[in-house]
Amino acid sequence: MLEAYDLAYETYGTLNAERSNAVLVCHALNAAHHVAGYYADDPKNIGWWDNMIGPGKPLDTDRFFVLGVNNLGGCFGSTGPASINPKTGKHFGSAFPVVTVEDWVNAQARLADRLGIERFAAVMGGSLGAMQALQWAIGHPDRIRNAIAIATAPKLSAQNIAFNEVARQAITTDPDFHGGDYYGHGVIPRRGLRLARMIGHITYLSDDAMMEKFGRSLRSGAIQFHFDVDFEVESYLRYQGDKFAEYFDANTYLLITRALDYFDPAQDYEGDLSRAFARAKARFLVVSFTSDWRFASSRSREVVKALLDNRRDVSYAEIDAPHGHDAFLLDDPRYHALVRAYYDNIGREIAP
Amino acid sequence: MLEAYDLAYETYGTLNAERSNAVLVCHALNAAHHVAGYYADDPKNIGWWDNMIGPGKPLDTDRFFVLGVNNLGGCFGSTGPASINPKTGKHFGSAFPVVTVEDWVNAQARLADRLGIERFAAVMGGSLGAMQALQWAIGHPDRIRNAIAIATAPKLSAQNIAFNEVARQAITTDPDFHGGDYYGHGVIPRRGLRLARMIGHITYLSDDAMMEKFGRSLRSGAIQFHFDVDFEVESYLRYQGDKFAEYFDANTYLLITRALDYFDPAQDYEGDLSRAFARAKARFLVVSFTSDWRFASSRSREVVKALLDNRRDVSYAEIDAPHGHDAFLLDDPRYHALVRAYYDNIGREIAP
Numbered sequence: 001m002l003e004a005y006d007l008a009y010e011t012y013g014t015l016n017a018e019r020s021n022a023v024l025v026c027h028a029l030n031a032a033h034h035v036a037g038y039y040a041d042d043p044k045n046i047g048w049w050d051n052m053i054g055p056g057k058p059l060d061t062d063r064f065f066v067l068g069v070n071n072l073g074g075c076f077g078s079t080g081p082a083s084i085n086p087k088t089g090k091h092f093g094s095a096f097p098v099v100t101v102e103d104w105v106n107a108q109a110r111l112a113d114r115l116g117i118e119r120f121a122a123v124m125g126g127s128l129g130a131m132q133a134l135q136w137a138i139g140h141p142d143r144i145r146n147a148i149a150i151a152t153a154p155k156l157s158a159q160n161i162a163f164n165e166v167a168r169q170a171i172t173t174d175p176d177f178h179g180g181d182y183y184g185h186g187v188i189p190r191r192g193l194r195l196a197r198m199i200g201h202i203t204y205l206s207d208d209a210m211m212e213k214f215g216r217s218l219r220s221g222a223i224q225f226h227f228d229v230d231f232e233v234e235s236y237l238r239y240q241g242d243k244f245a246e247y248f249d250a251n252t253y254l255l256i257t258r259a260l261d262y263f264d265p266a267q268d269y270e271g272d273l274s275r276a277f278a279r280a281k282a283r284f285l286v287v288s289f290t291s292d293w294r295f296a297s298s299r300s301r302e303v304v305k306a307l308l309d310n311r312r313d314v315s316y317a318e319i320d321a322p323h324g325h326d327a328f329l330l331d332d333p334r335y336h337a338l339v340r341a342y343y344d345n346i347g348r349e350i351a352p
Numbered sequence: 353m354l355e356a357y358d359l360a361y362e363t364y365g366t367l368n369a370e371r372s373n374a375v376l377v378c379h380a381l382n383a384a385h386h387v388a389g390y391y392a393d394d395p396k397n398i399g400w401w402d403n404m405i406g407p408g409k410p411l412d413t414d415r416f417f418v419l420g421v422n423n424l425g426g427c428f429g430s431t432g433p434a435s436i437n438p439k440t441g442k443h444f445g446s447a448f449p450v451v452t453v454e455d456w457v458n459a460q461a462r463l464a465d466r467l468g469i470e471r472f473a474a475v476m477g478g479s480l481g482a483m484q485a486l487q488w489a490i491g492h493p494d495r496i497r498n499a500i501a502i503a504t505a506p507k508l509s510a511q512n513i514a515f516n517e518v519a520r521q522a523i524t525t526d527p528d529f530h531g532g533d534y535y536g537h538g539v540i541p542r543r544g545l546r547l548a549r550m551i552g553h554i555t556y557l558s559d560d561a562m563m564e565k566f567g568r569s570l571r572s573g574a575i576q577f578h579f580d581v582d583f584e585v586e587s588y589l590r591y592q593g594d595k596f597a598e599y600f601d602a603n604t605y606l607l608i609t610r611a612l613d614y615f616d617p618a619q620d621y622e623g624d625l626s627r628a629f630a631r632a633k634a635r636f637l638v639v640s641f642t643s644d645w646r647f648a649s650s651r652s653r654e655v656v657k658a659l660l661d662n663r664r665d666v667s668y669a670e671i672d673a674p675h676g677h678d679a680f681l682l683d684d685p686r687y688h689a690l691v692r693a694y695y696d697n698i699g700r701e702i703a704p
Contacts, residue, residue: 097577098577098578155568156568157559157562157563158559158562158563158565158566158567158568158583158585159554159557159559159562159563161568161583161585161586162550162553162554162562162585162586162589163554165550165583165585165586165589165590166547166550166551166554166589168579169546169547169550169589169590169593170522170547172579173543173546173547174543175527191525191526194521194525195518195521195522195525195547198514198517198518198521199518199551201514202511202514202515202518205511207509207510207511207645210509210510210511210514211509211510211511213510214510215510216507216508216510216513216616223614225449225450225610226450227520227524227606227610230613231510231513231517231613233510233513233514233517234513234514234517237514237517237518237521238517238521241521254579258577258579261582261583262575264568293559293645
């Protein structure tokens with residue numbers, strides 16, 4: 001149990017007098033509250049969804065008041081395992097409680113209370129971010145007008161859990177993990193984090209996209225007969241792994257993957273997703289990408305079916321994009337046009 | 353360079369007077385020469401393809417003389433990194449040369465010379481084993497009547513290489529790896545091997561098969577809010593990883609995954625697989641499984657197309673099986689009936 005916690009957040013645009021134009025943008029595994037734009041003193045640090053959110057963009061900050069939050073347990077300003085536990089004066093580490101998607105959403109709701117936002121015009125996210133949008137619709141049905149769920153699934157498959165488990169095992173079996181209390185040892189489980197990120201990256205890209213991007217291209221033009229980098233794809237993965245291990249907290253990685261594993265709104269209803277959505281009142285936009293094998297389109301269609309079973313208002317688009325799961329972060333013109341049109345409708349709906 | 357090497361092999365059945373009934377069975381990543389049956393003093397140690405090979409089985413050892421070989425660089429009796437280097441009196445370790453599929457096939461050909469086998473009735477394998485069958489057809493066209501290539505690809509995709517790379521990085525960054533010379537340190541890179549095997553297992557099973565086998569079943573019936581085993585699939589992967597780390601040599605794992613990465617018979621022909629197969633004279637049976645995402649059916653069809661471009665005699669079957677890549681090791685009745693019928697034809701062909 002945490003007695004208190006901080007949440008780091010950013011806002012964009014202006015909350016209107018009716019407080020009706022607020023949009024919450026939820027992050028997935030490795031992102032945070034910095035969803036768009038850049039800081040005056042750090043112009044290279046561009047928000048993770050900057051192609052989607054900003055003045056004149058699909059989610060137009062000239063029109064909407066956008067809120068980005070670093071989730072509870074995160075490592076970008078919100079209270080997390082790397083924070084100092086006021087009771088002990090030491091890092092929480094392994095003592096940080098396991099958090100769920102429901103916990104995140106409830107914490108976001110408390111933040112909304114503080115900001116005077118009674119009801120969001122929309123809650124939007126991709127992947128794990130989209131699960132939060134779904135959970136908002138189920139858990140706080142009167143506080144969300146629209147749920148925009150992109151590249152998501154109503155729960156992880158055994159294969160999804162399996163990839164998370166290998167990533168977690170890479171971290172927890174790293175000798176520098178120290179049971180999660182590495183902070184006091186002056187080390188981080190860098191090897192494990194690096195492997196976790198490499199595994200993740202494979203699942204974010206489609207086989208075809210990877211083939212298109214790297215093929216079998218060799219770093220030095222010829223096979224070297226060694227176990228160091230030969231292929232460009234190896235270089236890419238190592239680079240991504242190294243970079244990630246520089247800035248991400250390993251305990252947060254464990255927490256977030258566990259929240260993914262545990263998310264299953266149907267579990268309280270004998271696995272019946274339709275019953276889980278019976279309480280939802282929001283309108284829904286569900287978007288999937290044909291080449292996404294992490295959360296295939298069939299998984300989004302499970303959500304759509306459950307919503308239709310409840311006669312909810314749902315728009316569904318399956319975008320024929322080659323990039324795999326990562327497509328939700330890219331600016332495919334059809335995808336962005338769709339989201340823009342959906343927000344135009346929301347704009348009309350909330351117009352005073 | 354190795355000045356000499358041993359190859360461990362087993363034979364089943366009787367070589368006929370014409371020496372025309374020999375079938376070479378090639379292994380994939382973690383198997384070896386013990387392809388079928390069991391030893392009198394070790395009845396539980398059943399060969400890895402025992403459902404396929406034996407008296408009265410699809411590859412009938414009452415009719416064919418079957419040869420299984422542990423490939424060069426292996427860890428089940430053939431000379432490999434864990435063997436003692438006669439020059440130094442120590443384990444080869446990191447000094448063991450990187451071997452290729454071509455090296456394996458050439459070593460198998462030398463073994464065939466010793467055994468007096470001029471021409472194999474068939475060379476057969478699944479996955480990496482099938483790549484050896486393809487390489488036999490290309491590299492030794494007069495020494496192979498039939499190539500039976502199951503669940504394979506003419507080369508790895510970027511995604512295939514990426515999975516191998518993560519597995520290798522897990523091993524080589526394990527502090528107990530010691531640059532490949534762990535033998536002298538009284539340790540093995542167990543953590544890395546374990547992770548490598550866990551990653552491998554995910555790619556051997558289809559998402560559906562994993563969902564069917566494990567679903568989201570919980571080990572203890574309820575979520576425990578920890579990072580230890582909650583889901584059955586986690587328990588399965590850890591068990592498989594632990595077991596593998598008990599018996600497999602980490603350096604051999606590196607060698608075999610590298611041989612997989614490097615295999616690309618088209619590379620000497622500007623990527624033109626049809627030209628690579630121009631030298632082949634064998635008849636071919638190519639089999640793929642619809643749910644195999646490691647080596648999807650489209651990859652087998654690349655082989656079939658290249659063979660047809662050369663007007664080679666090729667039979668191709670795409671088996672609608674749910675098990676993923678592992679299907680090649682299972683006894684799907686349609687699959688086994690097909691292989692049986694193909695061997696019946698070979699039997700007629702070689703009848704004196």
